[in-house]
Amino acid sequence: MFLGKVIGSVWATQKESGMENLKLMVVQPIDWRGLENGQTVIAADRIGAGIGEQVIVSRGTPARILFGSNSVPIDAAIVGIVDSFEVPGVSEEEG
Numbered sequence: 001m002f003l004g005k006v007i008g009s010v011w012a013t014q015k016e017s018g019m020e021n022l023k024l025m026v027v028q029p030i031d032w033r034g035l036e037n038g039q040t041v042i043a044a045d046r047i048g049a050g051i052g053e054q055v056i057v058s059r060g061t062p063a064r065i066l067f068g069s070n071s072v073p074i075d076a077a078i079v080g081i082v083d084s085f086e087v088p089g090v091s092e093e094e095g
Helices: 061-065
Strands: 002-010 023-029 041-045 054-059 076-081
Touching: 002 041, 023 054, 023 076, 041 054, 054 061, 061 076
Parallel strands: 041 076
Antiparallel strands: 002 023, 002 054, 023 041, 054 076
16 A cells, blocks of 8 residues: 555546446555655545545555456555544654
8 A cells, every 4th residue: 555645537438347437536656744756546536535635545456356356457446535644753844
């Protein structure tokens, strides 16, 4: 899993079987400070994340399992919307 920020949406009228009515979001991986940390990914979203929100993203087989089938072509899924988090030993000025 990784921490990310939703930076956009993807619209696709034609999708593979199993992806009907599935919202797709563009997610920028970030580090705990909120700084970009990797290449953007397109993640399936069933929990209603919005642009600008920090999210938890699962990748690979764990993401696909959420959809109940190994035949669904999903390799990233938003699994949580972050309300807050704490990194012990880090002052407010550093974060």
